[in-house]
Amino acid sequence: MARFSRISYTAKRLYQAFGGEAFTPDSDSLSQALFVLEEKQFGNLSAQLGGRIEYVKHDAKPLSDTAISGAVKDSFTAVSASAGVVWEFIPGFSWAFAISHSERAPSAAELYANGAHMATSSYELGLGYQLQNGDIVLTEHEAEKEAANNIDITFRSFKGDLTFTYNFFYNKINDYLYLADTGLTMADLSADHGEDDEHLHDDFPLYQYQQQDATLYGLEFEARYQLNNSNALLVFFDAVRAKLDNDGYLPRIPPYKTGLGYQYSGISWSADLGVTRYAKQDKVAQYESPTAAYTLLDANINYDFSISQLDMTAFLRATNVTDELAFVHSSFIKQDAPLPGRAITVGIRATF
Secondary structure (H helix, E strand, C coil): CEEEEEEEEEEEEEECCCCCCCCCCCEEEEEEEEEEEEEEEECCEEEEEEEEEEEEEEEECCCCCCCCCCCEEEEEEEEEEEEEEEEEEECCEEEEEEEEEEEECCCHHHHHCEEEEHHHCEEEECCCEEEECCEEEECCCCCCCEEEEEEEEEEEECCCCEEEEEEEEEEEEEEEEEEEEEEEEHHHCCHHHCCCHHHCCCCCEEEEEEEEEEEEEEEEEEEEEECCCCEEEEEEEEEEEEEECCCCECCCCCCCEEEEEEEEECCCEEEEEEEEEECCECCCCCCCCCECCEEEEEEEEEEEEEECCEEEEEEEEEECCCCCCCCCCCCCCCCCCCCCCCEEEEEEEEEC
16 A cells, blocks of 8 residues: 655745834745655555655845844755654564654744843844844854754554553754853843833843754653553653753753653543652753752542533642642743642533
């Protein structure tokens, strides 16, 4: 059996920001792409081939509060290809192997952002600029496409009481695009690049999009054991390392995570209990602070019933039962916005 598909699309995006909090100039983005995907079955082996070519063009409009005094245009042609096989060597057990080369063009925001971003309490600066003694000027360096070479290996068991999935991945990325802390604040910018008094936040850190070669690798594991028709146990683990090739770590990378869970499913009653441990993240980028480990305990119980023609569910949900003080390492505002404390929710859902 063989399946073949070919898809093309054209998309045009208009980006506009209004008011004193606008930090990206208006821009028009045109994207045209062609996708090809083919799949064929060879007994207990299935194979896939895919390809994609995309043309992206950005047209940024002048904005008086930025270094862009005239229209700026950038265009990219990105080519991607992938190949993979899945081998069910024993009924219920399979290996999967995939390799890919993928390219991505920078977005308009990654290129042209220039201003205070209130949602992240920071000042964002795009690839299209550089700092010169506190002045923001257009850079003479052209932005590059991200180009990633990826390997994925997966082992699965999906038959019987014990099911599990192992996944290993390795990504080598040239010109990886990320938002880096420069170690500066808005106070280090020249006055003509500040905000109006009512929007002035001199303590906001200055982040700028940068491109460097990087390597990301990690693994994921998930297993489920069905004790009987009603009860099941779950366990999972995932980890990722993200390093810059010229030394150092990428910012805001989640720490190792391990979890255990229990599920009950009866005729009318169902419940689940889960505990997740987030490890300390001390593999941090320059100017980034470590994040302490924490454990979250969540529970949920449901009762299904019917009233007339309505299917009803009464539920009791408890999150962060131990009221743990937890900070999310991937958040720009982790110190100002920790995860919510203990919360209990009672409610009824109706389906009709």
